[in-house]
Amino acid sequence: MTNSADVLVIGGGIIGLSCGYYLSKRGKRAFVLDKGGFADGASGACDDMILFQSKKPGINLELTFESLELYKSLLTEMEDDLGFANLGGMVLIENQQELEIMEEFVAQQRSYGLDVEVIDKREMLKKQPFLSDHIIASTYSKMDSQVDPFSVMRGFERKGALYGMKVFRRNGVVGIERLGTGDFQVATEDGNLYQAPIIVNAGGTWAGQIGTMVGANIPITPKRGQIIVTERVPPIGETNLWSAKYLVTKLRSDVVVDLNEDERTMGLSLAFSRSSGDTYLVGSTREFVGFDKNTTIGGIRAIINQTLKYLPKLRDINFIRAMAGLRPSTPDGKMLLGEHAGIEGFYTAAGHEGDGIALAPITGKLLASIVCQDQVDHRLDELSPNRFATD
Amino acid sequence: MTDDKDMFICRCEEVTLREIEQAIDEGFVTVKDVKRVTRAGMGLCQGRTCSKTIARIIAQRTGRPLEDVLPKSYRFPVRPEKMLAVENEEFNDAKNS
Numbered sequence: 416m417t418n419s420a421d422v423l424v425i426g427g428g429i430i431g432l433s434c435g436y437y438l439s440k441r442g443k444r445a446f447v448l449d450k451g452g453f454a455d456g457a458s459g460a461c462d463d464m465i466l467f468q469s470k471k472p473g474i475n476l477e478l479t480f481e482s483l484e485l486y487k488s489l490l491t492e493m494e495d496d497l498g499f500a501n502l503g504g505m506v507l508i509e510n511q512q513e514l515e516i517m518e519e520f521v522a523q524q525r526s527y528g529l530d531v532e533v534i535d536k537r538e539m540l541k542k543q544p545f546l547s548d549h550i551i552a553s554t555y556s557k558m559d560s561q562v563d564p565f566s567v568m569r570g571f572e573r574k575g576a577l578y579g580m581k582v583f584r585r586n587g588v589v590g591i592e593r594l595g596t597g598d599f600q601v602a603t604e605d606g607n608l609y610q611a612p613i614i615v616n617a618g619g620t621w622a623g624q625i626g627t628m629v630g631a632n633i634p635i636t637p638k639r640g641q642i643i644v645t646e647r648v649p650p651i652g653e654t655n656l657w658s659a660k661y662l663v664t665k666l667r668s669d670v671v672v673d674l675n676e677d678e679r680t681m682g683l684s685l686a687f688s689r690s691s692g693d694t695y696l697v698g699s700t701r702e703f704v705g706f707d708k709n710t711t712i713g714g715i716r717a718i719i720n721q722t723l724k725y726l727p728k729l730r731d732i733n734f735i736r737a738m739a740g741l742r743p744s745t746p747d748g749k750m751l752l753g754e755h756a757g758i759e760g761f762y763t764a765a766g767h768e769g770d771g772i773a774l775a776p777i778t779g780k781l782l783a784s785i786v787c788q789d790q791v792d793h794r795l796d797e798l799s800p801n802r803f804a805t806d
Numbered sequence: 807m808t809d810d811k812d813m814f815i816c817r818c819e820e821v822t823l824r825e826i827e828q829a830i831d832e833g834f835v836t837v838k839d840v841k842r843v844t845r846a847g848m849g850l851c852q853g854r855t856c857s858k859t860i861a862r863i864i865a866q867r868t869g870r871p872l873e874d875v876l877p878k879s880y881r882f883p884v885r886p887e888k889m890l891a892v893e894n895e896e897f898n899d900a901k902n903s
């Protein structure tokens with residue numbers, strides 16, 4: 416049996432579903448093919464943040480602003496609260512060196528239009544009374560927001576269906592061929608065939624494997640993140656939290672940051688957010704272990720020790736679950752978005768690393784706009800997959 | 807008035823039979839899929855009470871044999887753990903088995 420569509424989206428994580436949604440809204444008949452079940456990839460094992468504070472001025476920050484606006488309109492379009500919340504966020508600063516670097520970074524972000532500031536210890540403790548005494552200051556931005564990735568994905572799927580989008584799960588793509596007509600023919604594990612003139616590769620961490628099927632070079636690698644989920648608890652302070660340490664190592668490769676064993680070997684840093692289910696999501700690690708998405712005792716223990724270092728009073732709280740996801744990471748920290756030169760009709764929308772939830776709506780909308788050949792947006796040149804074509 | 811459909815299948819997260827059937831009708835036909843789209847089994851007991859019931863509802867509604875639908879593995883940790891317990895290393899690999 417062969418199924419024909421206008422566009423085949425390969426990968427039904429939050430990015431593939433967003434692409435499918437915005438394409439079908441533009442009148443394209445879109446099929447989304449996924450090898451797993453609902454949210455089996457990174458989009459089902461991650462935090463939930465639309466985070467501004469971690470971003471350097473540039474395209475990612477700019478797109479996060481646009482994505483937040485799109486999320487606000489999706490709340491109405493989808494007639495669902497999507498677990499959207501705007502609690503604001505604080506980045507915790509532990510020493511003078513971090514303070515200086517964060518002050519400089521915050522100044523850059525402010526000049527770019529982000530509403531963020533450094534606050535002193537007293538202010539900080541007002542917002543977060545349970546923080547450990549060793550933290551000397553923090554940043555604060557009321558912009559940082561969040562959504563429930565599961566609700567967003569289901570929303571894209573439900574509303575997409577009204578525009579004719581179809582999702583085929585447990586249907587892993589194993590081969591792509593170009594037919595005489597110029598259309599692509601895609602074969603899946605269980606022998607189904609699908610045809611369309613356009614393919615969107617939204618394979619997340621696995622996007623490189625899909626690229627190989629058409630000879631495209633896509634240098635996306637998996638960066639594992641482990642997180643734990645607590646039981647339901649009353650609010651712990653007003654905001655979500657991160658530690659500055661990891662950010663500082665990313666911002667300033669020239670300074671020596673004092674890292675402990677877990678921070679060095681597992682890329683551990685604090686991410687602490689209140690979920691729409693009134694639990695807390697606490698992470699996380701950044702590990703290069705290939706495509707292994709298991710949780711480890713060492714990882715869970717490291718996350719808990721770290722949490723208690725920043726929030727010692729949480730010792731009596733239960734954690735009920737641990738999970739791990741593979742962030743699709745790129746060499747320059749930017750996604751791949753656009754058509755591949757020399758492979759007409761083959762587009763990639765992948766490589767969002769730790770920002771795929773935040774950037775999902777804007778990615779889908781821009782991808783649909785590229786596929787529909789709207790006016791060229793030159794800002795997107797730096798996201799073109801062709802920057803890696805010659806590697 | 808409440809009827810059967812308003813009955814909570816997952817008491818931790820307060821997910822009703824109606825919501826579960828709706829998810830199945832939308833094509834979510836594994837316990838894991840239903841759990842992720844409805845939050846059933848995501849609460850404190852981590853589905854230890856409702857996973858089997860959900861499997862039965864899926865089997866009934868899709869006409870598949872129950873054995874095919876029953877979840878094969880449980881996620882670690884299998885029961886809630888105090889953060890303190892882990893910090894003190896009372897927590898060991900045996901719990902993962």
Ligand SMILES: Cc1cc2nc3c(=O)[nH]c(=O)nc-3n(C[C@H](O)[C@H](O)[C@H](O)COP(=O)(O)OP(=O)(O)OC[C@H]3O[C@@H](n4cnc5c(N)ncnc54)[C@H](O)[C@@H]3O)c2cc1C
Pocket residue numbers: 425426427428429430431448449450451454455456457458459460461462463464465466586587588589617618619620621622625639640641642698699700739740741742743764765766767768769770771772773774
């Ligand atoms: C611990 C952790 C915390 C995070 N926190 C945040 C956060 O707070 N905010 C944020 O914005 N982002 C966060 N992220 C990042 C975010 O999860 C990812 O960027 C995002 O989920 C990527 O979405 P995706 O759709 O590209 O990938 P995925 O969700 O991985 O989807 C890819 C899909 O492709 C499918 N696939 C693969 N190969 C094939 C094939 N051959 N055929 C068919 N289908 C295939 C897979 O089954 C999968 O469903 C976090 C990630 C982790 C791991």
